[in-house]
Amino acid sequence: xxxxxxxxxxxxxxxxxxxxxxxxxxxxxxxxxxxxxxxxxxxxxxxxxxxxxxxxxxxxxxxxxxxxxxxxxxxxxxxxxxxxxxxxxxxxxxxxxxxxxxxxxxxxxxxxxxxxxxxxxxxxxxxxxxxxxxxxxxxxxxxxxxxxxxxxxxxxxxxxxxxxxxxxxxxxxxxxxxxxxxxxxxxxxxxxxxxxxxxxxxxxxxxxxxxxxxxxxxxxxxxxxxxxxxxxxxxxxxxxxxxxxxxxxxxxxxxxxxxxxxxxxxxxxxxxxxxxxxxxxxxxxxxxxxxxxxxxxxxxxxxxxxxxxxxxxxxxxxxxxxxxxxxxxxxxxxxxxxxxxxxxxxxxxxxxxxxxxxxxxxxxxxxxxxxxxxxxxxxxxxxxxxxxxxxxxxxxxxxxxxxxxxxxxxxxxxxxxxxxxxxxxxxxxxxxxxxxxxxxxxxxxxxxxxxxxxxxxxxxxxxxxxxx
Amino acid sequence: xxxxxxxxxxxxxxxxxxxxxxxxxxxxxxxxxxxxxxxxxxxxxxxxxxxxxxxxxxxxxxxxxxxxxxxxxxxxxxxx
Numbered sequence: 150x151x152x153x154x155x156x157x158x159x160x161x162x163x164x165x166x167x168x169x170x171x172x173x174x175x176x177x178x179x180x181x182x183x184x185x186x187x188x189x190x191x192x193x194x195x196x197x198x199x200x201x202x203x204x205x206x207x208x209x210x211x212x213x214x215x216x217x218x219x220x221x222x223x224x225x226x227x228x229x230x231x232x233x234x235x236x237x238x239x240x241x242x243x244x245x246x247x248x249x250x251x252x253x254x255x256x257x258x259x260x261x262x263x264x265x266x267x268x269x270x271x272x273x274x275x276x277x278x279x280x281x282x283x284x285x286x287x288x289x290x291x292x293x294x295x296x297x298x299x300x301x302x303x304x305x306x307x308x309x310x311x312x313x314x315x316x317x318x319x320x321x322x323x324x325x326x327x328x329x330x331x332x333x334x335x336x337x338x339x340x341x342x343x344x345x346x347x348x349x350x351x352x353x354x355x356x357x358x359x360x361x362x363x364x365x366x367x368x369x370x371x372x373x374x375x376x377x378x379x380x381x382x383x384x385x386x387x388x389x390x391x392x393x394x395x396x397x398x399x400x401x402x403x404x405x406x407x408x409x410x411x412x413x414x415x416x417x418x419x420x421x422x423x424x425x426x427x428x429x430x431x432x433x434x435x436x437x438x439x440x441x442x443x444x445x446x447x448x449x450x451x452x453x454x455x456x457x458x459x460x461x462x463x464x465x466x467x468x469x470x471x472x473x474x475x476x477x478x479x480x481x482x483x484x485x486x487x488x489x490x491x492x493x494x495x496x497x498x499x500x501x502x503x504x505x506x507x508x509x510x511x512x513x514x515x516x517x518x519x520x521x522x523x524x525x526x527x528x529x530x531x532x533x534x535x536x537x538x539x540x541x542x543x544x545x546x547x548x549x550x551x552x553x554x555x556x557x558x559x560x561x562x563x564x565x566x567x568x569x570x571x572x573x574x575x576x577x578x579x580x581x582x583x584x585x586x587x588x589x590x591x592x593x594x595x596x597x598x599x600x601x602x603x604x605x606x607x608x609x610x611x612x613x614x615x616x617x
Numbered sequence: 618x619x620x621x622x623x624x625x626x627x628x629x630x631x632x633x634x635x636x637x638x639x640x641x642x643x644x645x646x647x648x649x650x651x652x653x654x655x656x657x658x659x660x661x662x663x664x665x666x667x668x669x670x671x672x673x674x675x676x677x678x679x680x681x682x683x684x685x686x687x688x689x690x691x692x693x694x695x696x697x
């Protein structure tokens with residue numbers, strides 16, 4: 150005897166301490182029909198043990214009580230992102246993202262679009278019922294023009310509420326998706342088409358061919374205020390006017406099965422990004438923590454100068470931090486960075502009261518000079534007038550960084566001039582050879598500039614010797 | 618689980634097997650049945666609605682009722 154019955158679902162649905170065999174869906178809801186089609190295809194294709202369904206927020210939030218396979222609940226709209234993650238950590242898994250229109254096409258539209266664009270290996274089942282179900286019948290992105298909902302009580306007016314979003318058509322402009330189709334569960338013929346489409350989407354996952362998107366027009370009798378049979382008719386007569394059924398794309402035959410994933414770099418390799426790791430810092434309580442602040446405007450090489458000093462500290466096996474702060478402008482806005490060099494682990498990378506302040510323009514001198522601690526040092530470009538008096542006990546040295554760099558024919562090297570001053574004045578507590586090596590290292594992608602900058606550094610040191 | 622028909626007795630003819638208490642009385646199967654051999658009953662189930670009932674004859678085992686039913690366990694179809 151042959152039996153046609155539900156497969157791939159739990160025998161009982163153990164929700165809230167009860168053991169029911171009924172779903173939580175309203176009478177006549179399309180969700181249950183689609184659930185059965187999904188689990189049937191999953192079982193018939195032998196994918197049950199490999200399948201992970203990402204459950205949405207919305208009416209289908211409790212899918213994991215029903216589907217007898219792996220399940221994850223995603224934050225609202227994030228099922229596509231969670232499914233992408235499953236793809237990466239479990240490449241052998243068959244991922245199904247099951248989402249409604251509020252979840253997928255409103256809050257999650259960007260995730261949907263981006264994951265489709267990446268061609269993530271998942272079957273997306275998109276339930277379109279033209280309304281927010283779980284929250285009580287508010288307007289959805291897919292609500293039809295003129296349709297009355299709780300939040301469009303006079304009907305959806307495109308002038309203020311826009312038009313229904315066609316998700317299939319939107320995704321169809323992307324290159325990566327393999328299969329995009331729109332089906333319905335409003336009557337038997339349509340249900341059989343939906344069954345075939347869902348099966349195909351899962352076959353694409355079984356074969357590792359890529360992204361498959363199945364939109365299902367589904368009735369919501371409760372929020373449409375119609376009987377289940379009339380709600381199904383609404384799907385056919387009204388919704389299909391706006392959302393015509395059919396397959397927009399089927400590249401199943403041409404699509405290549407996914408290649409075996411490349412070996413993954415270790416976290417250490419990621420961190421080093423191809424660089425050779427420096428040995429770790431050594432605890433040295435005798436080395437007093439030194440706080441430096443580099444200030445000027447974007448484009449002067451302020452941030453690079455800070456990195457160079459921090460790199461020298463790493464070479465000397467000091468604890469160090471580099472902490473930039475800059476405006477949205479890539480060039481010309483004020484820029485500053487804080488560097489802390491310490492013999493012990495650093496608690497806070499931010500520097501409010503520096504021991505050493507480097508100022509490469511007037512506004513930064515006037516803004517920060519008052520913050521320097523007594524006994525501290527400020528190295529200020531010669532072009533900056535010292536109209537604002539430094540605090541008591543702060544030594545100010547003027548360095549011709551900008552003008553000397555121009556004079557030497559390399560205007561962009563003003564920061565190298567400042568590095569020379571830091572080196573010559575012993576302002577960093579670091580050995581000159583480490584500062585030199587860090588400068589060399591900063592040009593490792595332009596080796597022809599290494600010798601040039603060494604020469605500039607020497608010129609700057611001799612300038613400073615003759616001017617102090 | 619309260620099936621109206623015992624699973625042991627092998628049917629000679631195809632028939633729907635209805636779990637009356639799982640039926641939510643939406644009527645999708647009644648509207649879809651090509652042989653019009655389903656109708657909503659007149660006795661309330663435990664849920665408090667009138668569940669679908671089989672007329673006793675006419676079933677051709679097409680399973681249209683099963684696929685139209687949104688509930689996993691309200692209706693299944695046995696074929697001879």
